[in-house]
Amino acid sequence: MTSVGGRRSRASVPDLVERARSGEARAVARLISLVEDESPLLREVMAGLAPYTGNAQIVGITGSPGVGKSTSTNALVKALRATGKRVGVLAVDPSSPFSGGALLGDRVRMQDHALDRDVYIRSMASRGHLGGLSWSTPQALRVLDAAGCDVVVIETVGVGQSEVEIAGLADTTLVLVAPGMGDGIQAAKAGILEIGDVYVVNKADRDGAQTVRRDLRAMIALAERTEEGWRPPIVMTVAQTGDGVYDVVEKIDAHRVWMEKSGELERRRVRRARDEIEAIAVTSLRRRWGDVHARTELDALAEQVVAGASDPYVAADSLLETYTER
Amino acid sequence: MTSVGGRRSRASVPDLVERARSGEARAVARLISLVEDESPLLREVMAGLAPYTGNAQIVGITGSPGVGKSTSTNALVKALRATGKRVGVLAVDPSSPFSGGALLGDRVRMQDHALDRDVYIRSMASRGHLGGLSWSTPQALRVLDAAGCDVVVIETVGVGQSEVEIAGLADTTLVLVAPGMGDGIQAAKAGILEIGDVYVVNKADRDGAQTVRRDLRAMIALAERTEEGWRPPIVMTVAQTGDGVYDVVEKIDAHRVWMEKSGELERRRVRRARDEIEAIAVTSLRRRWGDVHARTELDALAEQVVAGASDPYVAADSLLETYTER
Numbered sequence: 001m002t003s004v005g006g007r008r009s010r011a012s013v014p015d016l017v018e019r020a021r022s023g024e025a026r027a028v029a030r031l032i033s034l035v036e037d038e039s040p041l042l043r044e045v046m047a048g049l050a051p052y053t054g055n056a057q058i059v060g061i062t063g064s065p066g067v068g069k070s071t072s073t074n075a076l077v078k079a080l081r082a083t084g085k086r087v088g089v090l091a092v093d094p095s096s097p098f099s100g101g102a103l104l105g106d107r108v109r110m111q112d113h114a115l116d117r118d119v120y121i122r123s124m125a126s127r128g129h130l131g132g133l134s135w136s137t138p139q140a141l142r143v144l145d146a147a148g149c150d151v152v153v154i155e156t157v158g159v160g161q162s163e164v165e166i167a168g169l170a171d172t173t174l175v176l177v178a179p180g181m182g183d184g185i186q187a188a189k190a191g192i193l194e195i196g197d198v199y200v201v202n203k204a205d206r207d208g209a210q211t212v213r214r215d216l217r218a219m220i221a222l223a224e225r226t227e228e229g230w231r232p233p234i235v236m237t238v239a240q241t242g243d244g245v246y247d248v249v250e251k252i253d254a255h256r257v258w259m260e261k262s263g264e265l266e267r268r269r270v271r272r273a274r275d276e277i278e279a280i281a282v283t284s285l286r287r288r289w290g291d292v293h294a295r296t297e298l299d300a301l302a303e304q305v306v307a308g309a310s311d312p313y314v315a316a317d318s319l320l321e322t323y324t325e326r
Numbered sequence: 327m328t329s330v331g332g333r334r335s336r337a338s339v340p341d342l343v344e345r346a347r348s349g350e351a352r353a354v355a356r357l358i359s360l361v362e363d364e365s366p367l368l369r370e371v372m373a374g375l376a377p378y379t380g381n382a383q384i385v386g387i388t389g390s391p392g393v394g395k396s397t398s399t400n401a402l403v404k405a406l407r408a409t410g411k412r413v414g415v416l417a418v419d420p421s422s423p424f425s426g427g428a429l430l431g432d433r434v435r436m437q438d439h440a441l442d443r444d445v446y447i448r449s450m451a452s453r454g455h456l457g458g459l460s461w462s463t464p465q466a467l468r469v470l471d472a473a474g475c476d477v478v479v480i481e482t483v484g485v486g487q488s489e490v491e492i493a494g495l496a497d498t499t500l501v502l503v504a505p506g507m508g509d510g511i512q513a514a515k516a517g518i519l520e521i522g523d524v525y526v527v528n529k530a531d532r533d534g535a536q537t538v539r540r541d542l543r544a545m546i547a548l549a550e551r552t553e554e555g556w557r558p559p560i561v562m563t564v565a566q567t568g569d570g571v572y573d574v575v576e577k578i579d580a581h582r583v584w585m586e587k588s589g590e591l592e593r594r595r596v597r598r599a600r601d602e603i604e605a606i607a608v609t610s611l612r613r614r615w616g617d618v619h620a621r622t623e624l625d626a627l628a629e630q631v632v633a634g635a636s637d638p639y640v641a642a643d644s645l646l647e648t649y650t651e652r
Contacts, residue, residue: 298603
């Protein structure tokens with residue numbers, strides 16, 4: 001049996017999985033680290049987790065900076081805990097030095113829950129400076145799912161591509177908006193109207209909240225949605241005081257019930273598994289094609305294309321042929 | 327020789343390429359359409375263009391909504407034309423119904439140049455609602471390059487992931503900012519500090535322009551840049567009147583000169599060709615793996631993963647094995 005070295009303990013993967021399932025936070029942390037670090041044990045970890053996955057409802061939270069995302073996540077976790085659920089939180093930090101400081105403060109606030117053994121909070125590094133999710137996010141979700149979380153909340157900074165990615169990973173996507181964010185931002189975020197399963201107007205005690213709600217309702221009615229039978233509800237909250245947060249929990253539950261009945265849950269999960277399998281296969285192929293440290297056939301092909309001696313389609317054929325011959 | 331059917335003309339691909347090279351706008355339009363529509367002739371088109379590519383300087387323009395991107399593009403095209411250059415413009419439209427209207431107005435304004443045979447303007451649909459570039463953008467760039475454009479300008483709406491993608495496609499990336507856009511937006515856009523080769527403070531006649539310039543200078547000094555020897559300049563413009571636009575042209579020229587001398591141009595182009603070849607190879611593989619209309623092996627594997635009977639790594643191995651056996 002392979003064993004996992006550590007300063008304070010040595011444990012086999014099956015042992016770690018067992019301890020994670022019984023709620024031991026340190027075992028959960030170790031498993032996520034093995035996943036994030038692309039440990040040689042990664043495959044053994046994934047195989048060990050597989051039989052225990054599929055219970056957790058993955059809830060994605062997205063919204064522009066300033067809508068109160070961290071405060072809302074905090075309030076939501078508290079409310080979910082009060083209904084007796086085990087909760088995991090994956091918080092995707094931006095690696096940008098320009099916003100890191102402020103968010104660090106938010107993370108500390110989340111530690112309200114740090115002494116609660118049924119909440120597991122983990123920050124993950126983001127990919128690049130526009131807040132893309134780390135490639136290992138789906139695997140980290142599997143760890144929390146197998147560890148017995150009923151709900152796993154993923155929260156991002158909500159800039160750039162992360163909100164689309166989060167919708168791809170989540171069973172239920174919460175989109176937060178708030179009054180007073182300016183028309184420019186709202187317009188730029190038109191894309192959020194296709195991804196939200198539940199909309200939350202936070203800071204609902206401020207001027208303009210009703211206008212935001214009305215506009216949102218009109219825009220949701222116009223947006224093209226692929227699913228039949230679910231009309232995304234709009235909930236008004238004041239996350240700071242907790243007002244309305246239980247309504248959000250209720251809508252999250254209602255969405256899960258609807259997804260199970262309608263078959264949408266299975267559809268989303270199969271689609272997600274497809275994406276995950278494909279991404280792993282493509283990553284594995286890319287490693288064979290091009291090692292960043294060495295000159296590879298892909299470099300040689302690229303130089304031919306730049307010189308006009310070949311075109312990208314012919315070059316792609318060569319790449320695939322080389323691969324299949326091996 | 328394969329011939330291209332059309333209502334008014336029939337022409338072979340080599341013929342179209344020849345006519346595009348002699349500056350015939352209709353031939354350029356036809357070639358881009360063949361590329362966008364993924365015509366069966368696509369491969370023949372790409373092979374026909376290859377020997378004539380590599381001359382054009384690809385200039386990407388990005389910036390938040392409201393900074394005056396279309397007005398700036400318009401002014402820049404006018405200035406480039408005045409220096410005797412042939413110019414192509416690819417404008418990536420958002421497909422979102424919420425901003426389509428406003429941008430349509432911008433597009434019409436661009437038609438200042440429509441009667442100028444040495445400017446070719448083309449709108450392309452964006453991928454998804456966050457303004458991602460269409461997969462065919464690199465191929466459309468090759469058409470304009472082969473058609474003899476000295477400069478090809480790509481302009482996007484600058485929301486979501488498009489700005490990172492544009493930097494990946496461009497030889498020279500212009501980042502536009504403007505005073506009075508609010509701190510939130512500037513902070514959210516911290517990612518732009520790693521991608522700009524030339525920064526433009528537009529609306530420089532407004533209050534706060536000097537503050538924006540000073541902040542930008544400080545932030546650029548802090549940002550981690552990979553290239554040695556190019557310090558991104560900041561140019562002040564009023565695109566509406568044309569003030570400062572020739573300075574932008576000068577910096578674009580200076581950037582090309584530096585890139586050629588330093589070898590950076592070749593490096594960027596090889597990297598871009600690598601990405602393009604890889605994307606085509608991956609797309610071709612994905613088509614073999616999963617046909618969206620039929621149930622495929624990938625679906626079966628995904629269902630096993632959802633059921634906990636397999637994990638994504640084992641499934642990815644199966645997928646790759648099936649492929650190599652064929």
